[in-house]
Amino acid sequence: MSRLRASRFEGRALISAVVPPLLTFVLVIALWEGAVRALRVPAFLVPPPSAVLTAGWLERSALSGALLTTAEGACFGFLLSVCLGTLVGLLFSLSRWLERGLYPYALFLQTVPIVAVAPLLVLWFGPGLRAVSVSAFIVSVFPIIANTLAGLRSVDPRLSDLFRLYGAKLGDTVLKLRLPSAIPSMMTGYKVASGLSVIGAIVGEFVAGFSEGDAGLGITVLSAYRQLRTDLLFAAVLLASLLGLSLFALVSLVTGLLLRRLRAQG
Amino acid sequence: MLKGIDLDLEAGSFVALLGPSGCGKSTLLRFISGLESPSSGSILLSSGTEAPTAPTNAAAKLAFVFQDAQLLPWRTVIDNVALPLELQGLSRAEARRRARGPLSEVELSDVHERYPDQLSGGMRMRVSIARALVTEPDLLLLDEPFAALDELTRQRLDERLRRLWLVRRMTVIFVTHALGEAAFLAERALVMSRRPGQLVLDHRLDLPLDRSVELRTMSAFVEQTAILYRALEQHGGLDDSQVPIAEPGV
Numbered sequence: 001m002s003r004l005r006a007s008r009f010e011g012r013a014l015i016s017a018v019v020p021p022l023l024t025f026v027l028v029i030a031l032w033e034g035a036v037r038a039l040r041v042p043a044f045l046v047p048p049p050s051a052v053l054t055a056g057w058l059e060r061s062a063l064s065g066a067l068l069t070t071a072e073g074a075c076f077g078f079l080l081s082v083c084l085g086t087l088v089g090l091l092f093s094l095s096r097w098l099e100r101g102l103y104p105y106a107l108f109l110q111t112v113p114i115v116a117v118a119p120l121l122v123l124w125f126g127p128g129l130r131a132v133s134v135s136a137f138i139v140s141v142f143p144i145i146a147n148t149l150a151g152l153r154s155v156d157p158r159l160s161d162l163f164r165l166y167g168a169k170l171g172d173t174v175l176k177l178r179l180p181s182a183i184p185s186m187m188t189g190y191k192v193a194s195g196l197s198v199i200g201a202i203v204g205e206f207v208a209g210f211s212e213g214d215a216g217l218g219i220t221v222l223s224a225y226r227q228l229r230t231d232l233l234f235a236a237v238l239l240a241s242l243l244g245l246s247l248f249a250l251v252s253l254v255t256g257l258l259l260r261r262l263r264a265q266g
Numbered sequence: 267m268l269k270g271i272d273l274d275l276e277a278g279s280f281v282a283l284l285g286p287s288g289c290g291k292s293t294l295l296r297f298i299s300g301l302e303s304p305s306s307g308s309i310l311l312s313s314g315t316e317a318p319t320a321p322t323n324a325a326a327k328l329a330f331v332f333q334d335a336q337l338l339p340w341r342t343v344i345d346n347v348a349l350p351l352e353l354q355g356l357s358r359a360e361a362r363r364r365a366r367g368p369l370s371e372v373e374l375s376d377v378h379e380r381y382p383d384q385l386s387g388g389m390r391m392r393v394s395i396a397r398a399l400v401t402e403p404d405l406l407l408l409d410e411p412f413a414a415l416d417e418l419t420r421q422r423l424d425e426r427l428r429r430l431w432l433v434r435r436m437t438v439i440f441v442t443h444a445l446g447e448a449a450f451l452a453e454r455a456l457v458m459s460r461r462p463g464q465l466v467l468d469h470r471l472d473l474p475l476d477r478s479v480e481l482r483t484m485s486a487f488v489e490q491t492a493i494l495y496r497a498l499e500q501h502g503g504l505d506d507s508q509v510p511i512a513e514p515g516v
Contacts, residue, residue: 158332161301165330166353166401176352180340262340 077136
C-alpha cells in the first residue's frame with residue numbers, strides 16, 4: 001500500500017520534472033516553425049525545424065560519421081585531461097613550491113585562445129585526431145587541476161591531526177585521507193571537463209580537422225556554412241550539443257555511482 | 267594564552283580539566299599531545315622523557331578523542347577502528363583483527379561493517395573511543411568529546427568511559443565545560459580561569475571508585491560538583507554554556 005503510494009509519488013515527481021521542459025521544447029519548436037513560415041524567412045537565414053530534421057535525416061550517414069569522429073577526439077582529450085590533470089593537481093598539493101611555480105602557467109592553458117593556438121597544434125601534431133584531441137585536452141584540463149587541488153587541500157584539519165598523531169607516512173596520508181576526501185571535488189572537475197572537451201574538439205576541428213575521409217562535426221558545420229546549407233548546420237550544432245550533454249550525463253552517472261560506493265558526501 | 271600552568275599527573279589517574287570556553291584547555295591538550303608546541307615551557311611525560319614535540323612516534327602510547335567523532339565516512343566501523351594500527355605499519359588484515367577487541371569493549375561488534383552515517387551520534391562516539399583504545403595508549407586525551415550529544419546519551423557514555431578506565435587504568439585527561447560530567451568521571455578535577463588560562467583549583471574528588479548513574483543524585487556528588495562550580499564562578503569563568511547544577515530536592 002505504502003509502496004504503491006510511494007511509487008505514485010515518485011511517478012508524480014518524475015512527471016513534474018519532465019513535463020515543464022518538454023512543454024517548453026514543444027512550444028518553442030512550434031513557435032519557431034510557425035514564425036518562420038508566416039514571416040517567410042529565407043531558409044538560409046533561419047530554417048524551420050522541419051527542414052533541420054529533414055536535412056539531418058537525409059545526411060544521417062555523414063552526420064553519424066562526423067559525430068563519431070568528434071566523440072572520439074573529445075573522449076581522448078577528456079581522458080588525457082583526467083589523467084594529467086589529476087596527476088598535476090596531486091603534485092601541486094604535495095609541494096607549495098611546485099604549485100606556486102607552475103599554477104600560473106596551468107591557468108594560462110585556461111586563458112589561451114584555443115582558436116589562435118589550433119594552427120600550432122596542426123604544425124606539431126598534424127591534422128586530424130591527434131591535434132583535435134590535444135585541443136580538447138587544453139580546453140578541459142584546467143578545471144580538473146583546480147578541483148583536484150582544491151579537494152586535496154580541503155581536508156578536515158582534525159582528521160589531519162589524527163593522522164599526524166599516529167605518525168602517518170605521507171603515502172598513507174595521501175591514499176587514506178587526502179584522496180578520499182578530495183573525491184567529491186575531483187568528480188565536479190571531471191563533470192565540468194567532460195562538457196568542455198566537446199567544445200575543445202569542435203574548435204580544434206575548425207582548424208585542425210582536415211583529414212581525409214572522416215570529418216568531424218566541426219568540419220560539417222564549416223562546410224554547411226560555406227554551402228549556405230543552414231539546415232544542415234543547425235542539425236550539426238544540435239548533434240554537437242547532444243554529444244556534450246551525453247558525455248556530461250555519462251560522467252555524472254559514473255561519478256555518482258562511485259561517490260555512492262565510496263560514501264563520500266558530495 | 268596559557269600562563270604558569272605547573273601540573274603533575276600520576277600515571278593511571280583520571281583527570282578532568284574544566285574551564286570556560288576559550289580558556290585554553292584544548293590548547294593544553296594539543297601541547298600534551300605534541301600536535302602543537304608551547305612557545306615556552308615544556309611538557310614532560312611520566313617516564314621523564316621530553317614529551318613529543320614533533321608529531322610523533324610516542325604517538326603509539328598516546329591517543330586523542332576529538333569533539334565530534336571525526337571518523338572517516340568512507341570507511342566501515344571496523345576499518346575506522348583499525349586505522350591507527352594501519353598508520354603504524356600493520357597490515358590491514360592484522361589491524362582489523364586487533365580492532366575487534368576495542369570494538370567489543372564499546373559493544374559495537376554487531377555493527378562493525380556499517381558506515382558512520384548509518385550510526386547514531388552516540389554510537390559514532392563509541393567508535394571514536396574504540397579507535398583511541400586500539401593502540402592500547404598509556405595516555406588518553408579527550409577534548410569535550412560528548413559536548414554535542416544529548417544529556418542521556420552523554421551520561422551513558424560517561425558511565426561507559428569510567429568503566430573502561432577502571433578496567434584499563436590508563437591515564438586520562440578529559441576536557442569538558444560540564445561540571446557534572448567532570449565530577450562523575452574524574453578522580454581529580456582541575457579548574458582553569460579565563461584567559462590567560464591559569465590553574466585556579468586542583469581538587470581531588472571525594473567519591474567512590476564504582477560510580478553509576480544513581481551517584482548523580484547523591485548529596486556527596488552534589489557537594490563535589492558545588493566545589494567545582496564555586497571555583498569556576500569565582501574566577502569569572504561562568505558563561506552561558508554553564509548551566510548551574512540543580513539543587514537537590516530540598
